[in-house]
Amino acid sequence: MSNTVKVAITGAAGQIGYSLVFRIASGELFGPDTKVVLSLLEIPQAVTALEGLAMELNDCAFPTLAGIEINSDAEKGFDGVNWAILVGAKPRGPGMERNDLISENGPIFTGQGKALQRGASDVRAVVVGNPCNTNALIAAKNAGDVPFNRFSAMTMLDENRARYQLAAKAGVAVTEVQNVTIWGNHSATQYPDFFNATIGGKKATDVISDHDWLKGDFITTVQKRGAAIIKARGKSSAASAANAALDHVKNFHFPTPDGKWFSAAVPSDGSYGVEEGLMFSFPIRTKDDGSYEIVQGLDHNEFAKEKLAKTEAELKGEREIVKDLL
Numbered sequence: 519m520s521n522t523v524k525v526a527i528t529g530a531a532g533q534i535g536y537s538l539v540f541r542i543a544s545g546e547l548f549g550p551d552t553k554v555v556l557s558l559l560e561i562p563q564a565v566t567a568l569e570g571l572a573m574e575l576n577d578c579a580f581p582t583l584a585g586i587e588i589n590s591d592a593e594k595g596f597d598g599v600n601w602a603i604l605v606g607a608k609p610r611g612p613g614m615e616r617n618d619l620i621s622e623n624g625p626i627f628t629g630q631g632k633a634l635q636r637g638a639s640d641v642r643a644v645v646v647g648n649p650c651n652t653n654a655l656i657a658a659k660n661a662g663d664v665p666f667n668r669f670s671a672m673t674m675l676d677e678n679r680a681r682y683q684l685a686a687k688a689g690v691a692v693t694e695v696q697n698v699t700i701w702g703n704h705s706a707t708q709y710p711d712f713f714n715a716t717i718g719g720k721k722a723t724d725v726i727s728d729h730d731w732l733k734g735d736f737i738t739t740v741q742k743r744g745a746a747i748i749k750a751r752g753k754s755s756a757a758s759a760a761n762a763a764l765d766h767v768k769n770f771h772f773p774t775p776d777g778k779w780f781s782a783a784v785p786s787d788g789s790y791g792v793e794e795g796l797m798f799s800f801p802i803r804t805k806d807d808g809s810y811e812i813v814q815g816l817d818h819n820e821f822a823k824e825k826l827a828k829t830e831a832e833l834k835g836e837r838e839i840v841k842d843l844l
């Protein structure tokens with residue numbers, strides 16, 4: 519049986535877009551039996567680049583690619599989409615924090631929230647453009663009657679980074695490392711939770727005896743990985759970000775295997791004492807009916823509680839800065 523999913527990608531002519539569209543079109547995301555229609559969005563100056571991208575996509579002759587639309591008008595671009603991957607935004611440069619982008623990127627997401635409400639009746643949106651948690655909040659608050667929980671922001675790149683670091687330290691394959699939650703903001707205050715993670719089915723803290731490393735270098739490496747990549751590459755992460763966006767959509771699209779969870783920033787419902795309504799990264803499971811739940815009952819010691827409070831305070835501060843856009 520064949521069905522069709524329509525996916526909008528904003529900023530599709532940018533560097534993440536170039537890594538993302540081919541992998542979605544190839545069937546890697548939704549599988550070989552699902553056709554994909556791609557709705558590519560850009561600012562007017564980049565529409566010609568999108569036309570080139572569309573030529574290349576067609577030249578791949580992907581059996582799963584059922585159509586390509588190109589738009590610089592978000593309302594048209596979001597018409598009838600099932601997923602909106604909101605990448606289009608300015609990236610940071612060396613020496614900047616992601617929330618230095620708030621005043622420039624925030625306003626993009628008021629317009630996109632409004633356009634999503636008008637264009638799409640059954641949509642899920644993930645914000646990649648930074649600062650992604652707060653931009654997702656802005657989009658959601660401008661999307662009228664689109665349910666709040668249809669919006670999320672991407673912390674999957676942080677989770678993948680954390681899994682790699684733990685696997686390398688333990689000397690095991692990344693597949694052995696599971697349930698590493700990123701809590702809070704996609705920023706240098708995020709808390710990559712090794713206490714509740716497992717390696718080869720055992721507690722990560724039992725497998726890795728160097729707890730000073732876990733509490734120190736491990737956390738700061740994950741928190742600052744984006745900046746390290748900008749310093750080394752001169753540009754921010756692109757292929758790894760696109761890869762994480764695929765993981766994010768896949769994680770929400772398919773039920774989560776028993777005993778596992780993934781990280782994504784979603785509207786807080788008050789879980790773990792996080793203020794309701796903040797776009798906060800939690801451990802998430804997708805249920806068989808397609809809805810999701812925040813995994814409950816994970817323990818936080820004093821060390822973890824302090825980290826959670828810090829990242830929550832940062833998100834409240836960002837929300838205050840953009841209050842006129844909400």
Ligand SMILES: NC(=O)C1=CN([C@@H]2O[C@H](COP(=O)(O)OP(=O)(O)OC[C@H]3O[C@@H](n4cnc5c(N)ncnc54)[C@H](O)[C@@H]3O)[C@@H](O)[C@H]2O)C=CC1
Binds near residue numbers: 561
């Ligand atoms: N959440 C995460 O883990 C990550 C987030 N990012 C963020 O993703 C964003 C994009 O990064 P790159 O692709 O490297 O940047 P880029 O500059 O290569 O591409 C961004 C594209 O967005 C387009 N754009 C700008 N405003 C737009 C609008 N209103 N509608 C549609 N398109 C628009 C630009 O024309 C450009 O082509 C940045 O904000 C970056 O910081 C990057 C890596 C990871």
Ligand SMILES: O=C([O-])CC(=O)C(=O)O
Binds near residue numbers: 609616745754
């Ligand atoms: O660090 C940046 O600015 C880009 C990004 O979000 C990441 O690589 O995680």
